[in-house]
Amino acid sequence: MLFRTAISFFCLLYVSVSMADVRLPKIFNSHMVLQRHKPIPVWGWADAGEKVTVELRGSGIATQTKVVKAGKDGKWLLRLNAAEAGGPYQLIVRGKKNVITLEDVLVGEVWICSGQSNMQWTVEWSARAKEEIAEANYPLIRQFEVPREMSMTPREDISAGSWKTATPENVGQFTAVGYFFGRELYKKLGIPIGLINSSWGGTIVETWISKEAMKSFNEFSDVVDAMPGTMEALGEMRKTKLINTINELQGGIPAKEEIHSWSLPSFDDSNWKTLEIPRNFDRKGLDYLDGVVWFRREFVLPDSLAGLPMVLSLGTIDDVDVTYVNGIKVGSTSRKTSTGRTYIIEPSQLRAGKNIITVRVEDFGGRGGFTGKPEDVKISRDAYEQSLAGDWKFRIASYTDNNQFTGPNDAGTLLYNAMIAPLVPYGMQGAIWYQGESNAGRAYQYRKSFPLMISDWRNRWKEDFPFLFVQLASFNASNGNSNKGSSWAELREAQALTLQALPRTGMAVIHDIGNPKDIHPTNKQDVGKRLALQAFEIAYGQNLLSKGPQYQTMQKEGNKIILSFNHVGSGLTAPGKYGYLEGFEVAGADRVFHWAKAEIRDGKVIVWSDAVSNPVAVHYGWADDNMEANLFNREGLPAAPFRTDNWKSITEEAKFK
Secondary structure: OHHHHHHHHHHHHHHHHHOOOOEOOOOOOOOOEEEOOOOEEEEEEOOOOOEEEEEEEEOOEEEEEEEEEOOOOOEEEEEEOOOOOEEEEEEEEEOOOOEEEEEEEEEEEEEEEEEOHHHHOEHHHOOOHHHHHHOOOEEEEEEEEOOOOOOOOOOOOOOOOOEEEEOOOOHHHOEHHHHHHHHHHHHHHOOOEEEEEEEOOOOOHHHHOOHHHHHHOHHHHHHHHOOOOOHHHHHHHHHHHHHHHHHHHHOOOOOHHHHOOOOOOOOOOOOOEEEEEOEEOOOOOOOOOOEEEEEEEEEEEOHHHOOOOEEEEEEOEEOEEEEEEOOEEEEEEOOOOOOOEEEEEOHHHOOOEEEEEEEEEEEOOOOOEEOOOHHHEEEEEOOEEEEOOEEEEEEEEEEOOOOOOOOOOOOOOHHHHHHHHHHOOOOOOEEEEEOOHHHHHHHHHHHHHHHHHHHHHHHHHOOOOOEEEEOOOOOOOOOOEOOOEOHHHHHHHHHHHHHHHOOOEEEEOOHHHOOOOOOOOOOOHHHHHHHHHHHHHHOOOOOOOOOOOEEEEEEEEOOEEEEEEEOOOOOEEOOOOOOOOOOEEEEOOOOOEEEOEEEEEOOEEEEEEOOEOOOOEEEEOOOOOOOOOOOEEOOOOEOOOEEOOOOOOOOOOOOOO
16 A cells, blocks of 8 residues: 555656646746847746747737757757847747746847946936936836846746836836936837846946856966855855954954953053954955944044043944943944934043043944045044044954855856846847946956956857946045056046957946946936947947047157047037136156146147156046046047056956955
8 A cells, every 4th residue: 555655656746747837937928028130039948858839929920930849958949030129929838738928028129237236226216216207108118127146056047027117117116227228229219128137236247257257267267166166155164264354363252241341441452453444344354244343542632622522523334333432432323324423522521632432333234334434534623623534443342144144246156147147048139237346446357357257248148249338437436546546447447448358349438427425326317328329339330429539649749748539529628617628637757647737629639737847648537536527529428538658557466366
């Protein structure tokens, strides 16, 4: 009896396995957009050897029917014939056991929209959000949002997702850059537009590259070899690294009894390590730390201010703080907020001469630490101001395991595996990309890593599709400039060099519409428009001016340098009330840059500085915040920032690890 029961169970199991439903990838569902003018890939899973029939039909299109057999592994793929733009159609997939019918399928132009937060940034967070959402009546523009997931190995499919139409009910959650780009295409082409939004804020380019491609690049090869095989193993590796860091810094986590004395002015902190403030402590120095860190700092109060209340400013802190002066609690913020910490110190809490500030910072997750600017950290009264930025002593009181040890930037390939590989070989026209902020510290290496990613994706799709990207906007990341060095300027240069390294690439220059105080400028409309200009030229072969002036050559005449540009359109101009050119600098052999005077003459730009009698190099817009750079063509497109020298970059030694 037991034997017969076991036989019956295994027979039922065999039948259920052998008669599994035919399946499609989750990106295939009703309301989808298929790429026109190219064979249409359709694929999925069925029983080994099962016959699968795929049919595309509808009014205004000749019905297509194709048949394929699933392989031994149950996978199948066929390609429908290329079709003109149109719809709505039905896509019907038949297997032995089931039939899948997808409704309202359109044929048009499909673009992948990828990158970090400025691509993930939604319409509802953009300029004129209420008006844009209310006016969104574009049912032929559709978005599919890929779930944000990670994997150590390439996945066959994503976990979920559906196609949404660009209506007021949905468009607020669309990628803003993608939507405004797609809207420009729709207005000019008049056909359905599909946007596949595969983006994740704060991510590095390396996580979007396949393991095989990373392995092909000698600077990544050793990193790939050291990668663990699973996400769990990666998390344990990162956690062990943090614990080892804590042990090396301070011999482990201290006892609670010791912590109680850390706010006292008499406490001996001579063996504490130092950390520059302001800084996200879990991004440099204490990687992956969520938990509690205490900070201590001395300041000297002049005798003339003794007996008077003072204002203590600490800038923004992520997440919460408790602040003491000379052992007395002067303030706290018990919830996560972006408001700067400002506390009034009463005269009774101060003394002439040396005083001790102690700050307990608790980070619940994500970034943690002092997140303001150096000028925000100070003690002041009326006209008196003393900066407290710089080295503070610190000690870790505890750490929390919040699964922070496995993030999308913790290894290469994680997002390629989970968010790009499952999309291959979905038919599409090209890709738009907005990323680079997280790679600025390794800008020089980006000269290779960014083209590597583009080539990798093209190899996966077996097509040199158009790849259009956004150059970094102006943002005062760390006061970088020509004399100090600017990692953001170097990243922009790496992006521009990609245009030379790979065909069918285009770059939208947007430093003029950035925000020096916000890494997420809200004017995404013009970003979409400038990307669309690139698409009209590169993808659709239209004869138009798609870019601003680009530096070509320089010629020296005495103490002046004459610069030539291409893509000048109907002429060079400097928009503004007085028409002055700004953003140019010159340097002599000493490599010290000085602001230059500049003027447009006979279609060229002449630059000079009274401080440099023998100039040898010119910089234009070479700074983190390069908002002042104002050379345009008369068609309204800005010149890309550039330098004429090839002097050593400040990011040359920084490598992905």
